[in-house]
Amino acid sequence: MKNNNIGQITQIVSVVVDVQFNGYVPAIYNALTVQLPRGGQIVxxxxxxxxxxxxxxxxxxxxxxxxxxxxxxxxxxxxxxPVGLESLGRIFNVLGEPIDNKGPVKSSRRDPIHRSAPTLVEQSNTASILETGIKVIDLISPFAKGGKVAAFGGAGTGKTVIMQELIRNIAEEHSGHSVFAGVGERTREGNDLYHEMLDSGV
Incomplete structure (x- = not known):
């Protein structure tokens, strides 16, 4: 009996791959795997x-x-x-595989990268300010807890320094956790940021 969850590649255009199934359609965001002849797989x-x-x-x-x-x-x-305390201080690729040469993550729980946003009932309806510890930000443009903030600026204007200070203050002053996602980030810049944070004790 043929497995319906097995399809075939019909077209490849850069990183966009079309796959044909027979009598079966995988759900949006499902992960598909392709075994390579030389070993390994592509997701x-x-x-x-x-x-x-x-x-x-x-x-x-x-x-x-x-x-x-x-x-x-x-x-x-x-x-x-992988999620949980075991994942703190670790670097992962988009597949959740550790890439910091510190070995596997000993976490018993894994969560999907796509999740539903918190419902209105789960969100706080009271406005409060997040004290960043950076006086000029707290005075001129304070951050609202649960809100969104964007930092714009050219190269070398201090965006990364501000972000590092925010991560440090959230950890030390508020006992919180931060997640940094490098989307479109150069590998060298991400590596430099990681080592700078290690050296500074963040």
Whole structure:
């Protein structure tokens, strides 16, 4: 009996990969895996449904080695990452794999990278200010707890320094946790930031 959760690659355009299934359609955000002949695997995330059992996916890595006709398996669940105290101070790639040369993460819990936003009932309806410890920010442009803040500026204007100070203050003054996501960040810059935070004790 043929497994319906197995499809075939029909088109590859950069990191966009189309996969054809037969009588089966994986859910949006599901993780699909492709085994490479040279060893290892590539993970694809379902981005859209094209109809007629075909899905369009985004490769979570280089597509070198992929070709039309290769077998694709639906894992039946989204990409998940380790969570909990064991993940503090660690660096992960988008697949939740540690890339800081500190060994595997001994966490018993993994959560999907796509989750529903908190409902209105779960959110606080009282406005309060987050004291950053940076006087000029707290005086001129205070941050509201639960709000969103953007920092704009050219290279070398101090955005990263402010962010490091915010992370330090949230950890030491508020006993909180911070998550830094490098989206489109250069590998060198991310590495420099990590070592700067280690050296500064953040």
């Amino acid at each position: 694809l995330e379902v981005a859209s449904l094209l109809g007629k059992d075909m899905v369009r996916t985004i490769a979570m890595g280089t597509t070198d080695g992929l070709k039309r006709g290769m077998e694709v398996v639906d894992t039946g669940s989204p990409i998940s990452i």
